[in-house]
Amino acid sequence: MKPIPSGRVAPNPNPFILKATVAALAAVGALSSASVWAQAADAAPAAVETSGASGAEATGTAVADAAPASVVTVTGIRSAARNAQAFKQNNEQVVDSIVADDIGKFPDKNVAEILGRITGVQIIREAGEAGNVVIRGLPGAVTLLNGREMFSAVSRSLFLADIPTTMLSRLDVYKSQGVDMVEGGTAGVIDVRTNRPFDFKGYTASLVGRAENRDKSSATDPQLSGMASNRWKTAYGEFGALVGYSYQRGRYQDEGAWVGVPLSIERGLTGPDTIGRVMTGGDRKRWAGNGVLQWRPNSDVEVFAEVINTRIEHDAQTNFLVGQLPLNKGATMTTVPGTNYLQSISKEGADQWTLTSTQGRRHYSRTTQAATGATWDVNEQWRLKTELARTISKFRNQNPIVDIVGYMPNVSGSIDNGVGSIDYPGGDIAGGSRFFLEKFFDQHSHDEGSSTDWRADAIYTPADKGFFRGFAGGVRIAKRRAASIHGIEGSVNHPGAYSPNQVMINSIPGFTCPSLSPAGNYGAATFAVPCASYLLNNTSDLRQAFTGSTTPNPEDPLSYYADIEKTQALYGKADIAFDAWSVPVDGSVGVRAVRTEQDLRGNSLINNAVVAASTKTTSTDYLPNLALRAKLREDLQARFTWVKATQRPAFADFNPGLVLHAAGNTTLATGTSGNPNLKPIESKNMDVALEWYFAPTGSVTGTVFSHEFKNYIRRKSTPETYDGITYDVSRPYNTSEGKLEGIEIAYKQFYDWLPGWLGGFGLEANGTYMHGGLTEPDGKVNSFAGMSKWAYNLIGLYERGDWSARVAYNWRSRFVSEYAYRATQYDLVVDPMKSLDASITYKLTKNLSLTVDGTNLTDFKYKDYHSEPALARDIRRYDRTIGVALRWKN
Template identity: 30%
Template structure:
């Protein structure tokens, strides 16, 4: 073949992974290459009978599968061949979706649920409602900071060759995920056969971010080559990417509800109403630089040696402006009564009381009051303040690894040595300014349109503004490291016993965290020191982004957050607030150091046998033995009964746990594309270091509507465990079509949840958040998924495809006597689904997808201040059902240029929360809508070398 250059779309990464071939025939697509230190869980599939020569030629001539369809076909084949229950996304899928990050791409996977973060990005991932996920990168454990999990949004999608979501487990996989695991696959040098140059540039417009000319850029580049030399094949690859995003997310919410009988100036008693209204916008910008490198050497066909590395960074200026109105401080308060009246447990302060006074409990402090709901209120002469928060955040993740893969006859030996360093820092500074305003009119609507109006918008007038509440600094640093060595060997047999595999892993994890959180009250007390005349810059106050639910989006004044990022100005404020101007030191009650060593070994065997006709069965049987030794040192406060004062005491705890995790699976192939699989495995999730921290820390609130709060760890937490069962029936047909149904059941013990409890410390009451082992819970459900391309339609319409998945989950806390017994697990939606259309023809690749998640509860607020009826024994924070519509459109302008336009959340869906039941409206978060345009170019040099 003549040497030359070839151009194509950078989004079609499979193109370069298959030696530049854009076409696929009916042959199965090869599964992803498996990293060192592990073996594929994909079993060989018996090839179909070879077609006649003429038929084969016709297939090659007629069947051309590229782009989105190729990616979906590859994902289906990975699912089909895997012994485990696995769903995958391959590189073309991520590149062709309107998704910028791994987290946003994961929401398309059956059974995966996500949430929208403060900066309007998709964050987190829950597999079948559970967040306890072990995350690996090329088969190696990866984490962010001192946590167990990884922030998926911090790894740009451009860096990935694919993502595999494991919903069942096998002995060779690293333990640590009750819910399952996510393996992110980076591209590797030997994946490329020839010189490859690729690049892309994208511009994104975010609707909430501000002006029409705000464009968020993202660029990526990749270069790879492979050389055949006298010492074998040598390959190198370098990938780079960079994103910068400006964002804004407006929020409006009702404060805790309270009996109006406690409002000193109320003219409408016997109602339950929010004690205030608040709104605000989180805004700012963040950047994500990323680089990954791969060097591989194959001296012969049986040996590969490699060195690879990753850097993923995050730099963000996270700014907030939060106006808050204390409705019960007004000179007059008049509420509008609704038509629903119920009995509430009310304390002397008008807030929730669980300790009710009854004949059996004469010392109870609370009483039962019959209160009607307030649908809105008008308050005059009300206290108002705007909190300005400025946080400078930085995360750096470095991963380096080396190892080899060696085949000696029937023996395959893999060894991998890796190191990760993850550092995170946050410097947050808050100051509040406020005054009394003439009037606030608030509406509390059951349709979640929380709204408020302040006639004349006095928050935009600097006259009368003074410092209020306290100044708060939150300075924290975290650092985590991990050394790990993995080695395994697999010996192939020729018979019913297909292979036997054994391996070991030794890992050393170190984590440290330190923090200062606190600050002084306003100088002279709230509203005592005017902003004007305080000797601060004349341009200190600026206009904050408006919130649609407050004054119809009008701006208001806040302290310029850029000043709060400047250390010189912070010194001025500390002096004004009558404390040392120097940066405060870390608080020992918030610090901890952890050391953890993990030793694991596994043994498993794969069997495969033909029964009769086309019927065959294969599977795995094995077990993983793991031991963890841990030491964690923190500090807590204890009360001296002699003096009734608290003192700091260092707590040093050492714990160990040993677990045997068995697994067994079977896949039955009935022939003709029909198969079924059955999986059992025992899995575990270890508590995070922050949950294990033996320290206790707390903060005194300077705002009378905000409770004193604190948090403490629990060094006696046990790992969560689950017995997991999966069964599926799957049918694969045509060139890239399938339908699948999976049932699953998890029996969970020692699940960790964080609850609240009231504690009295130094005479003050605090609501302390503490993790605990819940006891037992179950989760079960069904996943149905499939995809179908309508090749039978007439020319032009035969490029249409439909795809979708639907998951129903039933979960329940089964711990006898627990306050959550009988309720569903926190964070679990009963239903979620994806439904979409794709079109691929004439150089066009298009996709429209709607993603839906039903209502769920995400927090236990039983001991919070907010009122709730006495017939609701447990207070929970709920999130209403929501769906998002996204689209992506690619068009090949030429053989070497592809353009893409995409949109996310184009219907403008919002996140809406409530307390205990939907008519107790809590919060509205305005999720952003984005539109982007991208151009990709790929240059391939190919030919004989």
């Protein structure tokens, strides 16, 4: 790609971009008109050290491994804010950053929770923590650790909740991706940066002890982390060493009440045939450790070696209640006023079939990454870098499930204000005297992933700086393996179920437990369920009772897949600078070429025989990149970026195995398979930004963005012929195209000019508007599942003397979580989501501080519904947490 000549401008954005840019400029002026001139005399933002940066480091510009950013700051507020703002201002890509000023002072427990504070990023908390992260409404983000690819088992991404915040130095969310970054994210890049010993002046040690109470689970759990780092000057150069450790335990409870999919029921009404409950509780223990060595033999050479390890042991249970309603039994029913929607139903003497169940889950996962690398400043013009990394990840899952069934004499159900409830007056739903063993699911699985990747980068800065200010190029070679297999799925009926020989659950010692108790009122307070501890610790007894053998359910060869993926990437980039109508412009232009080779393996079922299946594929992608920055004034700059990015499909989608099912008397011949010929999802991303830095810790920024997608993946069925027989085979295909457009605005300021204690206040506010969607094969355009049209964060900050505090409010508008839910006419729509978190810290001594923090302080209730608000689906409630922490640092 040729650089844009002096005197010309970048290609014109589409009409939406032009209109939204005008709106952004207006918003910038409106937001920042007050209280800024009092800080005009402040010094310009200081330079930022970028130790541990990726191969995108300085190529003639001040900092080249980062980008324009909205910045969230945490305790020790002003120094962190200054560093983060300077990091943003001097970068070439579009990035939002969080910078820690001190060790262990992030108010959140893991990386995923922090991301919810960033402009354009949304998270969902469940199972006791934040885990689901989307950028600008899109899930396709690549996750990096210190600029390197890291993942969990067969996933392509690092599970961000596994990284404790106490290890963090900085967290960068790139909205536009540089050619020198690892490819793989259409939505952006999340780069987790950890501490290294040369980040500190000398000996540094810290220790954080925290106790956290959760209200739904009624549990108080410990969390402990520590770090020690030092550096020494010797005759052989300077050495540095760092070790860190973190332990977290979290016992949690999520509660939910659900309503079945609306059906046409008796008397011309629309309503469900079931109402139920889902209660989930777990005990998660997470260990994480890291170690780093650095050596600087002279001022020109630096060598490092580091390792990080995470281990998770997680026991959990989910209790289900499936309450069948007494339809067609002469029940008393009412409707929602003005509609034909069922509101209540009751029947005495119903003798109604009722099911409860427990899913026991025992998960174990472990991920280790070791890396070594070096940087050599050959002379004033040349810098060479290299890095080698090895990652190994394993996941094991044990998941026994038992269903029990009883017949309840009386049933009463209702749907009111988006909440379904069900009760059984006069029936022993809690004691379980009416329940017998029905089904057993003997589920288990294990996944493994590993990779070896090496990269080398060369950076050249010419002595005579003209139009070209620097050049960079590099190569990356990686080999990734992912493999998965699970047990044969399906259930086994108890031989005595629905017969005179049925086994009542109360006859089995230690088998029956009350379900987890809800905080809300959804009818019956508790119901009898199989004990999760019995399922997990006596699985052999269950196998004997249901199958007559203690042998585990065998592994299913048809579920097996393995993918050996080799990538070879080469990139080149030129840093440029010129004047456009006397306005200084700088930036970069480059391209990344990636060749991907895949060796895909699986098993097929042909004529009732298991047959090995394998195939090999090769593809090449070219990813151009343009980033420009115009310095309109010393404190005002504009940006334009255009990037092509790709997102590879999930490994399971490539599975070459084919399972064919012969036609029956009432069924067609069908088949299921993956698709080895899937292409990566492609995205062409454009950002136009305006940034005003009116103080070292004060800014207003606006970004207009546009993403154009193709090759989105959907599963569909098409006729395929094998041995003269035509089957309707379901596979994933690249079928959909899409577009996403929007605007982000962010404001940050500390009000130092206010008198006295009022000068400690600061405010951060950011908001995002998005619209767009995918064009489905039938021509219908659906907004992206999981995308809110509006989202914003308000963060109040305070720091003065020994006190510091933070109050953060997050809100996002309603969104569709699933289209054509369960193959019906209804979409699953989620009501607006909001959360309020806060923390306050007091310095007891120079080295010791006390922090009290809380999350979900308003006890948020998640609600969704079947297309119409009156057709309720779920209400879910999660733990409200209160934590108390002591932090010591030397």
